[in-house]
Amino acid sequence: MIPTQAMPDILTRARDAVTPALAAALERLTPDLRRIATYHLGWTDLDGQVTPGGGGKGVRPALAVLSAEAGWADGDIGVPGGVAVELIHNFSLLHDDIIDGDRTRRHRPTVWAAVGVGPAIVAGDALMALAQQVLLECPRGAAAARCLTDATAAMIAGQADDIAFESRREVTVTDCMAMSAGKTGALLGCAASIGAVLAGAPETTAGALRDYGAHLGLAFQAVDDLLGIWGDPERTGKPAGADLRQHKKTMPIVAALCSGCEEAQELGRMLADGPLDDEQVERATWLVEACEGRSWTANQAKAHLDKALRALERVRINPMAHRELADLATFVVERES
């Protein structure tokens, strides 16, 4: 958990607006699927009993609400978009945890580890379908559903690339950034524009907000990849060096492997071999840093934050929302979990 004082107000404000709508949407699931979904979201235990705290940061719902406000509408207009994007995000987490074999998320067993692969697959599928249902019942829902579906398709393509990269020897930084643009950028681009779409804002406005979100997504992923190696397991809820152990081709690792520096060859050999033990993870971590994978990725985070902020300057959006979008972007890049 991040201390509340570090969080921009919009995260709390959007959570207060989106959570009841999300809960209402989940009521449409069968009891079994609803219990899995609320467990996954950190709202309940597996018996459906309410648990304290829990839940993610809620960056996506916040973007959806601000996006409506940016388009000079009431933030509530963006709420169904926030619900839909959050459902798609959680569908992808449910499936990614199976694919990556991750047994822990937010300090608790992942759904597949707790109730089995089959129910976890079906629960993810159910959230994806529910997201579409929520949007298609709204005014201007068809345009918003198109925005969401295109983002979902791009996210899935990014996930397919991510899987393929794990067994591919040669992955360039260009490949890696394209994968991240799909896997993370597309849905954040959708989140940051879907409220404006629901508000009927002009396409130039929605387009600028989408670009802001897409670059924010790349900055977000860069920070995620840094935390995946150097993050504090206590704060991230993931084991230390998880990405190196899984031979994931994240930005710092790919940048190091492609750096042409001497240590890159040793790193390449280590990652081509079998599983790494704790000592090897420590050595590999050092090698990534020696090859400037850490600084390269930190620079990417800064560069894409900058591009995100500049996208907001392209159009005349509500200045209050503008400031909150900028603050949120800075928060995302400076977070430590």
Add this chain to the structure above:
Amino acid sequence: MIPTQAMPDILTRARDAVTPALAAALERLTPDLRRIATYHLGWTDLDGQVTPGGGGKGVRPALAVLSAEAGWADGDIGVPGGVAVELIHNFSLLHDDIIDGDRTRRHRPTVWAAVGVGPAIVAGDALMALAQQVLLECPRGAAAARCLTDATAAMIAGQADDIAFESRREVTVTDCMAMSAGKTGALLGCAASIGAVLAGAPETTAGALRDYGAHLGLAFQAVDDLLGIWGDPERTGKPAGADLRQHKKTMPIVAALCSGCEEAQELGRMLADGPLDDEQVERATWLVEACEGRSWTANQAKAHLDKALRALERVRINPMAHRELADLATFVVERES
């Protein structure tokens, strides 16, 4: 493969219309995902080389095309609906094969068995997103997408129930029929009405066609459940007695267990224990028949075929399409694979 002469013309006609559009839609996937999808469809091997024959019967695309014609429009209007429904059907097959642990489909290894669980999950996800994209780009696509999304959600809920039933001792025939209505009926109901929706037919017409499809789905599932026990493995492509081995709660099995006849207790004990060997499968098959599970299910198939045909009488639809819909329903119930 079923001999071509047994197939109603509409299956060939719809396949000729829908296959190129389906192929065009698949072009939007990444190469890796497209190769998995075309392998799953039986169009290619895993290297992307075209393979002879292959593919399912294509009942759903045929329904979509006839549905447009029933609504007094050109069959082509229904083609995007046929593509979308076929994509959703295949998304569900990809995921169901993982969930059920099925290693063989249409005489070939299932996708998860051939390339792994992760890629099979992602390929299913990709087909589900693609189905929505295809529809949302059509005229009247939003209404069609609502029809598809509601059916998809119902199908997923049915799949969740199906999983839950396997470990639940008490499943009534009512539970079982409700599960089949979701798992099979909803998508067939959508297939049979989506063309009319795309054609802008009145809701009464679309509703009658949806009811026809939903009952046809139950008849279809009843036949599927009969073939799952008594089908010829050579023709079905599935191992003999697969449903009994997997302790699936299909219609004949549930009807037998709920029959109150003496042999039901022995059957219940067998299915409560561990895996069945060949001899036990033979005994269990006999017990299901002795408890009239077979005749009960055959009667359900007939009854729902009848209800499907009567739904068509409720509205004034194109008589040519009416006859083809009736023929298709009869074919589905009389098929042997």
